[in-house]
Amino acid sequence: MRNGRCPKCASQRIHVSNVRLPLQGWTFFNVIPITASFWWGSSTASVQHYICVTCGYVEQYVTDADKLLEIGAHWPQVTPSET
Numbered sequence: 001m002r003n004g005r006c007p008k009c010a011s012q013r014i015h016v017s018n019v020r021l022p023l024q025g026w027t028f029f030n031v032i033p034i035t036a037s038f039w040w041g042s043s044t045a046s047v048q049h050y051i052c053v054t055c056g057y058v059e060q061y062v063t064d065a066d067k068l069l070e071i072g073a074h075w076p077q078v079t080p081s082e083t
């Protein structure tokens, strides 16, 4: 998708969002909550959307390297399976 080609319909009409909320935390529309704590506050990561305007397929990416490290430190890792 980030190479400009839709994996579902092979269209090259891919558009990317760069919308950032002025106040993070009042909605999870385009942010992912990483940690939530009443005492220490919450941490969120902004999500960038890639959308195929031919078929409507959407991919999402966290692009902030620090946020990826934080997610890796706090979220359980999925064990790869053979199936």
Ligand SMILES: [Zn+2]
Pocket (backbone or CB within 6 Å): 006, 007, 008, 009, 010, 011, 052, 053, 054, 055, 056, 057
């Ligand atoms: Zn498509």
